Amino acid sequence: MPQATTQSTVDTVNAFNEAFNRHDVPAVMALMNEDVVFENTYPSPDGTRFEGAVAVRGFWEQFFGSTPQARFTTEELFASGDRCVVRWRFDWDDKGGHIRGVDVMRVRDGKVAEKLSYVKG
Numbered sequence: 001m002p003q004a005t006t007q008s009t010v011d012t013v014n015a016f017n018e019a020f021n022r023h024d025v026p027a028v029m030a031l032m033n034e035d036v037v038f039e040n041t042y043p044s045p046d047g048t049r050f051e052g053a054v055a056v057r058g059f060w061e062q063f064f065g066s067t068p069q070a071r072f073t074t075e076e077l078f079a080s081g082d083r084c085v086v087r088w089r090f091d092w093d094d095k096g097g098h099i100r101g102v103d104v105m106r107v108r109d110g111k112v113a114e115k116l117s118y119v120k121g
Contacts, residue, residue: 002081009079009107013086016112021071023064029057033111041101041119067092075100082107 012031019027038056040047050056064070069092076087084105091098101119105112 005081006079008110009082009084010077012107012110012112013077013079013084013105017072017074017086023068023070025057025060025064028060029053031111032056032115033108033113036112037114037116039116041117047117069093082113 016028016031019031032053034053035051036053036056038050038059040050040059042048050059071091073089073091074086075089076085078085084103084107086103086105087100088103089098089100099119099121101117104114104116104118106114
Protein backbone atom coordinates (compact mmCIF):
# COMPACT_ATOMS: atom_id res chain seq x y z
CA MET A 1 0.00 0.00 0.00
CA PRO A 2 2.70 2.64 0.79
CA GLN A 3 4.25 2.16 -2.65
CA ALA A 4 0.84 2.66 -4.33
CA THR A 5 0.27 5.80 -2.24
CA THR A 6 3.69 7.15 -3.22
CA GLN A 7 3.01 6.52 -6.93
CA SER A 8 -0.40 8.20 -6.66
CA THR A 9 1.26 11.21 -5.02
CA VAL A 10 3.84 11.45 -7.83
CA ASP A 11 1.12 11.13 -10.47
CA THR A 12 -0.96 13.90 -8.86
CA VAL A 13 2.00 16.28 -8.53
CA ASN A 14 3.08 15.64 -12.13
CA ALA A 15 -0.46 16.33 -13.38
CA PHE A 16 -0.57 19.50 -11.27
CA ASN A 17 2.77 20.70 -12.69
CA GLU A 18 1.63 20.02 -16.26
CA ALA A 19 -1.60 22.00 -15.74
CA PHE A 20 0.42 24.76 -14.08
CA ASN A 21 2.74 25.10 -17.07
CA ARG A 22 -0.30 25.34 -19.37
CA HIS A 23 -1.56 28.19 -17.13
CA ASP A 24 -4.79 26.21 -16.91
CA VAL A 25 -6.32 27.52 -13.69
CA PRO A 26 -9.43 25.26 -13.84
CA ALA A 27 -7.21 22.17 -14.27
CA VAL A 28 -4.86 23.32 -11.49
CA MET A 29 -7.80 23.84 -9.14
CA ALA A 30 -9.33 20.48 -10.09
CA LEU A 31 -6.14 18.98 -8.64
CA MET A 32 -6.39 20.89 -5.35
CA ASN A 33 -8.61 20.08 -2.35
CA GLU A 34 -11.29 22.58 -1.33
CA ASP A 35 -9.40 23.20 1.93
CA VAL A 36 -5.99 23.48 0.24
CA VAL A 37 -3.23 25.50 1.87
CA PHE A 38 -0.72 27.32 -0.34
CA GLU A 39 2.22 29.28 1.01
CA ASN A 40 3.72 31.58 -1.60
CA THR A 41 7.37 32.63 -1.56
CA TYR A 42 6.69 36.37 -1.48
CA PRO A 43 7.20 38.58 0.40
CA SER A 44 10.23 37.33 2.26
CA PRO A 45 10.96 36.06 4.73
CA ASP A 46 7.75 34.03 5.20
CA GLY A 47 5.66 34.59 2.07
CA THR A 48 1.88 34.77 2.02
CA ARG A 49 -0.43 31.97 3.16
CA PHE A 50 -3.63 31.29 1.20
CA GLU A 51 -6.24 28.96 2.68
CA GLY A 52 -9.08 27.40 0.70
CA ALA A 53 -9.74 26.91 -2.99
CA VAL A 54 -11.30 30.35 -3.53
CA ALA A 55 -8.26 32.20 -2.17
CA VAL A 56 -5.80 29.96 -4.00
CA ARG A 57 -7.70 30.29 -7.30
CA GLY A 58 -7.56 34.07 -6.96
CA PHE A 59 -3.81 33.92 -6.48
CA TRP A 60 -3.27 31.72 -9.58
CA GLU A 61 -5.47 33.94 -11.76
CA GLN A 62 -3.49 37.02 -10.71
CA PHE A 63 -0.15 35.20 -11.00
CA PHE A 64 -0.71 33.92 -14.54
CA GLY A 65 -2.19 37.26 -15.61
CA SER A 66 0.90 39.14 -14.41
CA THR A 67 3.51 36.61 -15.61
CA PRO A 68 2.29 35.29 -18.99
CA GLN A 69 5.64 33.59 -19.72
CA ALA A 70 5.77 31.78 -16.35
CA ARG A 71 7.34 28.34 -16.66
CA PHE A 72 8.41 25.89 -13.97
CA THR A 73 10.93 23.17 -14.76
CA THR A 74 11.18 20.22 -12.38
CA GLU A 75 14.83 19.59 -11.53
CA GLU A 76 14.11 16.78 -9.06
CA LEU A 77 11.01 15.17 -7.59
CA PHE A 78 10.74 12.55 -4.89
CA ALA A 79 7.91 11.28 -2.75
CA SER A 80 7.13 9.05 0.18
CA GLY A 81 3.53 8.21 0.93
CA ASP A 82 1.42 11.35 0.70
CA ARG A 83 4.41 13.75 0.79
CA CYS A 84 6.35 15.06 -2.19
CA VAL A 85 9.30 17.40 -2.61
CA VAL A 86 9.86 19.15 -5.93
CA ARG A 87 13.06 21.06 -6.63
CA TRP A 88 12.33 23.50 -9.44
CA ARG A 89 13.46 26.40 -11.60
CA PHE A 90 11.00 29.20 -12.33
CA ASP A 91 11.58 31.26 -15.50
CA TRP A 92 9.42 34.36 -15.92
CA ASP A 93 10.71 35.84 -19.20
CA ASP A 94 12.82 35.04 -22.26
CA LYS A 95 15.73 37.19 -21.03
CA GLY A 96 17.00 34.71 -18.45
CA GLY A 97 15.01 35.94 -15.47
CA HIS A 98 14.67 32.98 -13.13
CA ILE A 99 14.84 31.71 -9.58
CA ARG A 100 15.23 28.25 -8.08
CA GLY A 101 13.28 26.77 -5.22
CA VAL A 102 11.50 23.85 -3.60
CA ASP A 103 7.88 22.89 -3.02
CA VAL A 104 6.95 20.66 -0.11
CA MET A 105 3.59 19.15 -0.99
CA ARG A 106 1.02 16.86 0.59
CA VAL A 107 -1.57 14.95 -1.42
CA ARG A 108 -4.91 13.76 -0.04
CA ASP A 109 -7.52 11.81 -2.01
CA GLY A 110 -5.65 12.34 -5.29
CA LYS A 111 -5.47 16.14 -4.91
CA VAL A 112 -2.95 18.62 -3.55
CA ALA A 113 -3.79 19.46 0.07
CA GLU A 114 -0.67 21.57 0.79
CA LYS A 115 1.84 23.38 -1.39
CA LEU A 116 4.51 25.10 0.68
CA SER A 117 6.98 26.99 -1.53
CA TYR A 118 10.52 28.13 -0.72
CA VAL A 119 13.16 29.92 -2.82
CA LYS A 120 16.93 30.30 -2.80
CA GLY A 121 18.27 33.67 -1.86
